Amino acid sequence: MKVLLGIGGSDDSIRALEQVVARTAEVGDDLTVAIVENPRSPRSREEIAERTREELDAAGVDAEIRQVEGDPGSELVDMAEREGFDEIALGGGQTSPMGKINVGSIAEFVLLNAHTSVKLVR
Amino acid sequence: MTGPERYPDDHTDGFPSPPRTVEDAEGRTIELRVYDGSDAEREALQAMYEAFDPADRAQGIPPSRPSKLRGWLDRILDEDCFNVFAWDGDDVVGHVTLVPENGTESPYELAIFVLQSHQGAGIGTALIETALGYGAEQGITQVWLTVERWNRAAVGLYEKIGFETTDAESFELEMAIRLDDQTESTG
Numbered sequence: 001m002k003v004l005l006g007i008g009g010s011d012d013s014i015r016a017l018e019q020v021v022a023r024t025a026e027v028g029d030d031l032t033v034a035i036v037e038n039p040r041s042p043r044s045r046e047e048i049a050e051r052t053r054e055e056l057d058a059a060g061v062d063a064e065i066r067q068v069e070g071d072p073g074s075e076l077v078d079m080a081e082r083e084g085f086d087e088i089a090l091g092g093g094q095t096s097p098m099g100k101i102n103v104g105s106i107a108e109f110v111l112l113n114a115h116t117s118v119k120l121v122r
Numbered sequence: 123m124t125g126p127e128r129y130p131d132d133h134t135d136g137f138p139s140p141p142r143t144v145e146d147a148e149g150r151t152i153e154l155r156v157y158d159g160s161d162a163e164r165e166a167l168q169a170m171y172e173a174f175d176p177a178d179r180a181q182g183i184p185p186s187r188p189s190k191l192r193g194w195l196d197r198i199l200d201e202d203c204f205n206v207f208a209w210d211g212d213d214v215v216g217h218v219t220l221v222p223e224n225g226t227e228s229p230y231e232l233a234i235f236v237l238q239s240h241q242g243a244g245i246g247t248a249l250i251e252t253a254l255g256y257g258a259e260q261g262i263t264q265v266w267l268t269v270e271r272w273n274r275a276a277v278g279l280y281e282k283i284g285f286e287t288t289d290a291e292s293f294e295l296e297m298a299i300r301l302d303d304q305t306e307s308t309g
Contacts, residue, residue: 096125097231098221099194100181102268103293 008038012091016121036072074110092120135257146243157205218253229264
C-alpha cells in the first residue's frame with residue numbers, strides 16, 4: 001500500500017511517525033513522509049527531518065522525505081490524489097490538560113476532503 | 123494542547139460559592155460540595171463514572187477501561203485541581219473539575235459530567251456556576267473548555283453562564299470566561 005504520512009512537528013505527529021514507520025517495517029508499505037507547515041510546532045523543520053531519518057534508519061525502512069510548503073491540509077490531499085496514494089496518515093489529535101482529545105484543523109480538512117482512506121494515529 | 127490565546131475582555135462575577143443546597147427540576151435535593159480529598163468521596167465519584175453511559179463521553183473522557191479511569195481520576199483529583207461534586211443523598215450524580223495547564227497560576231480547563239438519571243434538571247448549570255464561584259475564591263481568573271460543535275445544548279448552557287467562543291476553527295469549539303479575582307482587595 002502506498003502511504004503518505006503528514007507530520008508538522010506536534011507531539012501527536014511524532015507519535016504517528018513512530019507508529020507508521022513501525023507498521024511500514026512490518027508490512028512493507030511504500031511510505032512517503034511529508035513535513036508540513038505548522039506554526040505552533042515546538043520543533044523546527046530540520047529537527048523533524050532529522051528525527052524522521054533516525055526513525056527510518058532504526059527501523060531499516062527506505063522512505064522519501066519531502067518538505068511541503070503551503071496549506072498543509074490541501075497540499076496533502078492534492079499530493080495523495082495526484083500521485084495515487086492509498087492512504088493519508090496523520091497524528092490523531094492533541095490531548096488537553098485534563099485528557100480531552102482535540103482533533104486539529106489539518107486533520108479535519110483532510111478527513112472532509114480526501115478521496116483516499118485517512119488514518120488518525122492515537 | 124493548550125488553551126485559548128485570548129480571553130474575553132469582560133470579567134464575569136457574582137457566581138455562588140459552595141457548599142450549596144439546591145432543588146432540581148424533579149424536586150430532588152442536591153448538595154453541591156467541594157471534594158474533601160478523602161478516599162470515600164473519590165470512591166463515590168468513581169462509582170458515578172462506572173455507571174456512566176458511554177454515549178455521554180466527551181472527547182475520550184471519562185475513559186471506560188478501569189485502569190484508565192483510575193489514572194484519569196488521579197490526574198483531575200490532584201491537589202492543584204478544583205473539584206465540586208453534586209450529591210443526591212450518598213450518591214455523586216454530577217461533577218465539575220477545573221484542571222490547570224501548568225501550575226496554579228495558569229489558566230484552568232473545565233469539564234462537567236452529570237449522570238444520565240439526573241440530566242435535564244438544572245444540576246449542570248448550578249454545578250458550573252458553583253465551581254466558577256469556588257474558582258474565583260481560589261484566585262482563578264481564566265477558565266476555558268472545548269465542546270463538540272454539534273452539542274448545541276452544552277454550548278447554549280456555557281453561553282448562558284458567560285463563556286464566549288474563542289476558537290471555532292476545529293471540530294471542537296473552544297470557549298473561555300474571565301473571572302474576577304476574589305482574593306484581591308477591591309478597596
